[in-house]
Amino acid sequence: MKDFASSDSPGVQRQLDRLAALSLPQGRFGLDTIVAILARLGDPQNSIPPAFHVAGTNGKGSTCAYLRAMLEAEGLTVHTATKPHLVRYNERIRIGGQLISDALLAELLAEVLDRSEDLGPSFFEVTTAAMFLAFARHPADACVIETGLGGRFDATNVIPHPAAVGIATLGIDHEAFLLRPEEGTPDDPLARIAFEKAGIIRPGSPVCTMSYPEGATLEIERAAMAAGAPLHMRGRDWDATSVDVIEYSDHHGYLTLPLPTLAGSHQAQNAALAVAMLRHQDRVSVSATAMADGIANAEWPARLQRLNAGPLTALAGARAVWLDGGHNPDAGIAIAKHFVGQDLHLIIGMLANKDADAIVRPLRSSLSSVSVVDVPGHESHPRCAFGERTQGFPTVGDALSALPQDGVPVLIAGSLYLAGEVLKANHEVPD
Structure with missing residues (x-):
């Protein structure tokens, strides 16, 4: 594409x-x-x-x-x-x-x-x-x-x-x-x-x-x-x-x-x-x-970035919302090290030419839920690529709104293209 x-x-x-x-x-x-x-x-x-x-x-x-x-x-x-x-x-x-x-x-x-x-x-x-x-x-x-x-x-x-x-x-x-x-x-x-x-x-x-x-x-x-x-x-x-x-x-x-x-x-x-x-x-x-x-x-957006209060994070309730554009196995390992010992909701969108399990695999023991979204404008992995215990949503906003009110942090990950859409939606455009 x-x-x-x-x-x-x-x-x-x-x-x-x-x-x-x-x-x-x-x-x-x-x-x-x-x-x-x-x-x-x-x-x-x-x-x-x-x-x-x-x-x-x-x-x-x-x-x-x-x-x-x-x-x-x-x-x-x-x-x-x-x-x-x-x-x-x-x-x-x-x-x-x-x-x-x-x-x-x-x-x-x-x-x-x-x-x-x-x-x-x-x-x-x-x-x-x-x-x-x-x-x-x-x-x-x-x-x-x-x-x-x-x-x-x-x-x-x-x-x-x-x-x-x-x-x-x-x-x-x-x-x-x-x-x-x-x-x-x-x-x-x-x-x-x-x-x-x-x-x-x-x-x-x-x-x-x-x-x-x-x-x-x-x-x-x-x-x-x-x-x-x-x-x-x-x-x-x-x-x-x-x-x-x-x-x-x-x-x-x-x-x-x-x-x-x-x-x-x-x-x-x-x-x-x-x-x-x-x-x-x-x-x-x-x-x-x-x-x-x-x-x-130093600043580097969309790399284990904790999002600020904004229109998108407001949908998540009183919880931390993290963003990472990582999409390969080494990135998944680095993300998992950061969240070790924590429960986590994952919202993931990945391009179809990437390893669908790269982010989920190292995080699996920590995941309270996995929500799958498309990467806008790109061919993406379908929900079934991430396993049976997943839910699919049209957008990141829909996935955030559907999370239970449990205060568990959420990570949005899987693609830098998706990360860009998230930053734009939350009014955190890099300058």
């Missing part, structure tokens, strides 16, 4: 309509098209501020949020590119910390499409080219860029000399794209995922990673060695533990940092990866104080 987003701005919507009219390049892999587009635009990717480039299955968005918050706490001007957007397409590009304006977004999309429409670009290639134009034309001290799918063939993978590369937690997701048969690639699924993510490693740019099983570790080591890139792996070159605080260590010394305010025990490890990236590069200086402030102040 095509998902080209929509906008309340007529100027932006005109360009999104042009995107939607393009044929989707099924089965096309490689960077040739994005390289050609950028060449026609004067190769803006070569003129952006020092870039922190992050890949991974889970945690890469949170790692980017910590990087941005730490850099801004140092008083630096930071551009960011993250994906997907939750409510507004503009969320994908921030200029100096602010969502790109409708006027500038429409202008850049038009410029990219005018110069590249004959190349048959994808949604992501056009968006990425517009992002590079914005970052090159607006001065800043640094930029933080999140990959989309994989890394090797991701449209962002054209940055010649990142200040640092980060690879977050690895897991199995997007199998049709990342595990497609290809000669010369690893047979082991997680090693293949590592092979794809390690494609963003660049000559001379430091690489910071989490720790992984042996096969995945070997693929990242091979990629770093082939590129001549300094490799810094957790548990070997840096480490972090977190109980009441984060105790971080590397060859530079030790840091004691606060725990994140973002919910979930895994967030301390994402924050530590961001710290490692900053401490193993020399293009942007960030103090330990700014790192601590950034960890405490």
